[in-house]
Amino acid sequence: MIAVALATLCAVVYGTADFFGGLATRRSRVMAVVVLSQGAGLALVVALMPLLPGVPTAPALAWGMAAGVSGAAGLVLFYRALATGVMSVVAPTTATTSAALPVLYGLATGERPEPTALGGVALALVAVLLVSRDSSRSASEGGYGPLLTSLAAGAGFGGFFVLLAQAPEEAGMWPLFGARLSSIGLIALLALATGRTLRPGTGALRIILAAGILDMVANVLFMLAQQRGMLSLVGVLVSLYPASTLVLARYVLKERLNVVQMTGIGFTLAAVALIAAG
Template sequence: MIALLLALGSSLAYGCADFLGGLGARRAHVLRTVMIAAPASCAVELLLWPLLGASFSTATVVWGAASGVASAAAFALLYLTLAVGPMNVLSPVTALVSAALPVGVGLLQGEHLAAAGMVGLPLALAAVVLVSAGPGTGAARPSRTALLLAFGAGAAIAGQLVFLHQAPADSGVAPLIIGRAVSSAITLAAAGLMRRRLGPERPAYAISATAGALDSIANLLFLLAARSGNLSVVAVIVALYPAGTVLLACGVTAERIHRGQLVGLGTAAVAVSLLAVT
């Protein structure tokens, strides 16, 4: 139950971070938003160091750095996907892959589910697809390149979660600090190389910094959840993060929730209830 609650908290924090990051990216180039969010994210993890401890063993550094590379790759591939194809088709692909791969890794590592979990897990995967899908009638058919990018983005997100899970359980927040440092260095270097294309708009400092802080909290809650529960369950609950984004968009910016997303939210509630008793 503790792992499930932590995973739900992580999912909500990811959804809020994505919503705020999206608002920030509407006001200035997305890399300008990241240039504020990344240091804020690092600051939160460094503040957590004295509270939760950190052990920088070789394994921790390797897995943390791998998660950072995967995080940076996920960022790039997500926005490439957004640029080349219909997101109401490709977003569910990305979400499903990001959930399914960690589930497969967890099951291959010997995790077992009770009968309720065997029903709840596929329901949760279906909810991930429904919640992340757009209105989608008459959408253009995505190209093979767009589908490959969507799979790549999902795999990169999954990789970040799996690599964090592989870090030693007694490493504290060290894998998060290493991962954030690596992903920040990569994205800031990209921003430096592209500085002439970033435009003159100033970033939304408070929104961007809050998004970065929430992303760090989401990573921490995922790490704690994965250490206290099954990766196969935790990852699919975390992948429900679009639900938080959808609900915030509805309440704050008055965006409509379409019928499929409502079905997805209901399916997610049923799935979480079943997983809670496993």
């Protein structure tokens, strides 16, 4: 039950971080938002280390750095897919793939959730698909290229969770430290190679820092959740984060949600209840 509560809170915080990140990208270049927000997250994890101490072993840092590379690759591929495809295909494909990978890995490595919890997992995967839908453009546009890129992006995001879960429990926050170092380095090198600016836009810095801090808080919650529960359940709960982003967009930005997305939010609540009951 503690793992379910932590994973659900993690999804809410992840969704809030994405909401702030979306606001920041309206005022700054994407690369600047990613690097600066992840820098803020790195500073936070360093500050948290005395409160959540751990052992900085080579395996802990290696798993963390591998997770960081996977997450950064997923992010680059996700933006690539958005640039060449349409949101109505890219978002649900990426989100569902990232949710399914931890589930498949957990089941393959011997995790056996209760039937009620497995029903919640199935409902959660449907919920992720629904809340990520955007009916503003035709899903038939873009061809297979963006679809394949979206699948790869989802694998990168899902791989982040799977790889991070491999770090020893006694490592504390050191895997997150390694993840941030590798992801910042990779994205910064990509920005330099492509000539992208890392300077934030006017008035965007505070929003970027908020996004980065919230993202790291969510990462910490994920670490705590997966140490106390099955990855197959924690991973899919965490992947419900688009629901909180949609709710914030609805009530803060007054954006309208379509019927499919509203149904997905309802499925999200039902999925959490089923997984908690299992």
